[in-house]
Each structure stands twice: as structure tokens, then as C-alpha cells.
Amino acid sequence: MENIYLLLIVCLFLWYFIYLRKVSEYALRHIKAYCDKDGLQFISLSRSSSRLTFNKALGPHWISVFDFEFSGDRESSYQGQATLKGFKLESIHVPMYKI
Template sequence: MLNLTDLILGLLVCGIAAVFWQLRQISEIAEFHVKRVCQKRRLQWVSTARVQARLGFIPGQGLGWNTRYQCEFSTDGINRLHAIVVLSGKKLKDVEMPLYPEPEWQQAPESKGRIGGCGGGGGASSCSPRSGGCSSGCK
């Protein structure tokens, strides 16, 4: 027989699972937005972690989660910088990024060779410092 304690316990477990599922879905949306911002600004995404989640009223949506995420990104592959991403429900509300130096790899030549362009061993390229760089046109 099902008594009141079993019913309350079952509802409690279902409620916890629903909250976990909602927060996990919002975390995936936040990570998507962070990766898109990093790609747009030519940054290397490192990680995303939820810092805060509060249940509250969201204008136009009703009851929902207001969440903040701390994100790490890199401009050079060595240093890590932190940003804050704020979501209201499942919508991006704000991205707070610090000032950061422009990524140095934007000025680097793009490889166009069969295996990797300059020094790739896949053709007649010469990348000696005396010749002034790559002679096979991999700029």
C-alpha cells in the first residue's frame, strides 16, 4: 500500500531530479553561448562553471532560474582569463569580460600546404630565416 510518507518522498525525489535536469540544460546553453563568444573573438575556450543559481521571477517568462557562470578563456594558450556569463532563464543576459590582449595567432600565417604549409614536408617550401619566410606562399 502507498502511504502519505511514500508519496511525499516520491514527489521530493521527482522534484530534485527536475531541478537537476533544468540546471543541467541551462548549463549546456551557457556553454554554447560562451563557446560562440570565444569563437567570435578568436579566443580559446577553457572551461565553464556555474557560480550561482537562484529561482526567481523572469519578466515575460514567469518563474525561472537566474544563473551566473564563471568562464575561463585564453588569448595565447598559456594564460587564463576569467569572464562572467549571466543567464535569465535560458536567455543570455550579459557577458562580463575583462580587457585582454589581442590574440597573437591572428598575425600568424595560415598553413595551406598539404601537411601543414611551412616545414610540413609536403612540398617545395623553404622556410629559412634568410629567405624571408615561407617561399611557397602560405601567408
Template sequence: MASLWTFILIGSVIYLFWLNRKVAEAASAHAKRQCEQLNVQLMSVACTKRRFGFLKSSKPGIKSEFSFEFSSDGENAYQGMLIMENEFLKSVVVPPHKI
């Protein structure tokens, strides 16, 4: 019986790691797409907040906030925010920046 719980625990950890990587890759793609739309250069993407819980659709998942840095002129850096549920983008916050 103990080996069954060990397999369940290991499987859960592997699944959560896989889901976490999927969310991070989706955030990177969303940040890249947002920077292309704004015609700015993407510098970095980082996760600032991550929570496991129930989403608005009443399903379990990951709620995440990612910050991304971008530059419009090559000298100044600005920081935007991506708010996601699993790999789906819910909202984007982009600060005022030079064009």
C-alpha cells in the same frame, strides 16, 4: 499519503537536477559561441552563482552566473562572465584582453 509526498519529492529533485544540467549545457554552448566570436581559445566554464526564484517574466526558474576562462595568446588567461536566466543568455561581460 506519505508515499505520495515521497514521489512528489523525488520527482521534484529529479526535475531540478535535469533543469540544472540543461542550464549548464546551455552556458557551455554560449561560452563556446562567445569565444568563437572573439577568436580566442575557451579553457573552462564554471558556475559561480545559482539561485532558484522568479524570473523577470514572473515564471519560476534558475538565475545563474557562469565564469569562463579564455586565452588569446596561449600564455595569459582571462575570465569572462555569463549571466543567464534558465538557459537563456541575458548578458556577457568580457574583460579587456590581448588580441
């Protein structure tokens, strides 16, 4: 019986890892589209947090926060933050930057 629980834990861990990779790919796609739309140079992306939340309208869902670096003038870099609910982009916050 313990083997079944161990197998379940390993499967959940693998699913979570694969899910986070998929969310990171969607975040990269959303952020690159945002940078292309505004004429910014995309530099890098990193996930700062992911958490499971519960909502009456959506039920249980994951909220992931990503930090990304960009440049507006190709010389300096700035850091923005993107929030995803599941695979959908919820918001992007960028500081004022030099064009």
C-alpha cells in the same frame, strides 16, 4: 500519504538536477560561440550560482551565473562571467585581455 510526499520531493530533486545540466549545456554553447566570434580560446566553464526569481513580466524564472576561463593570446588565462535567464544568454562580462 507520506510516500507521495517523498516521491514528489525525489521527483523535484531529479527535475532540478536535469534542468541544471540542460542550462549548463546551453551556457557552454553560448560561451563557445562568443569565444569563436571574438577569436578567443575557451578553456573551462563552471556554474557559480542559480536562483529562482520572480518578475511581473516573465513570472518565475531561474537566473544562473557561470564563470568561464578563456585566453586571448594562448599563453595567459582570464576569467569571465556569463548570466543566463532560463536558457537565454542575458550578459557576458570579460576583463581586458592581452591579444
